[in-house]
Amino acid sequence: MISYLLRHLQVFFYTLGQLARAPIASLMTIAVIAITLALPTGLYLLIENVQRMSTALDGGAKISLFLKADIDDTAAAQLSKRIRQALEVATVEYISPKQALAEFKRLSGFGETLDTLTHNPLPPVLIVQPSATLDTPQKLDDLVKRLRTNVEVDLAQLDLQWVKRLHGLLQIARRGVWLLSVSLALAVVLIIGNTIRLAVLSRREEIEVIKLVGGTNAFIRRPFLYTGLLQGAAGALAAWALVSLCLSLLAGPIGAVADLYASNFRAEGLGSYGIAILVGVGAVLGWLGSRIAVGRHLGSLEPR
DSSP states (O other): OHHHHHHHHHHHHHHHHHHHHSHHHHHHHHHHHHHHHHHHHHHHHHHHHHHHHHHHHHOSOOEEEEEOTTOOHHHHHHHHHHHHHHSOEEEEEEEOHHHHHHHHHHHHSOHHHHTTOSSOOOOOEEEEEEOTTOOSHHHHHHHHHHHHTSTTEEEEEOOHHHHHHHHHHHHHHHHHHHHHHHHHHHHHHHHHHHHHHHHHHHTHHHHHHHHHTTOOHHHHHHHHHHHHHHHHHHHHHHHHHHHHHHHHHHHHHHHHHHHHTTOOOOOOOOHHHHHHHHHHHHHHHHHHHHHHHHHHHHTTOOOO
């Protein structure tokens, strides 16, 4: 087992040396892979940040619970506590009829007219902010239906139209990113496969000699597989660096727009988990491209 690992370690460093001896060709291949992987990665981050931005700027989908007119502050506070404990909600804000009327006077411009009212016509209201886990129109609709079952609630209102529109657009965009990712993943496999094919053909005589002295196909294949794996992983790291550079250039304008809406929203990158997935995908695609190319051409190279 130790000798097997040592052989792989030896081939790994040998492959690094081979790539370092042809820096221009290696960098060109890595750059092409980086651009190919950066496009779907950047679109994925764009969609995720758009969803986060819509929540941050609009405060998310808020449910207005208009309570019955005879509900006092104590009953409203008890209902608020019950909702927070029993349902998936982030916050519950209580607006008394007196607060609602004062705000309406301030915003409507009819303060003097409203002062002539003999009684306050506005009901007590609970503003419910759903939890972030309720991220689909169906889940939000289910929450509204459950809130309506409370006897204190006269009307539960949520504008689901903008939620449905945004969710639908994001679903279309995600599906498009997945289709684009599959297409570009195939492109990475073809790019690395073509690079390995040329490397196999350029070392034709060396491979024939190795086979002549008893070298197995697995032994010959190993450095080419490591070449593809390393190029794929390096291309993925370069793609992450490219996407991070683009995010850093956009951070200023995005922050300025968020500040105009009094929001602390900031665009987020991949994170350590996302980087690990990206590098893993790049390495697997590189290995797969090498495996296909070597398997196709190695059999035709036999010692004469």
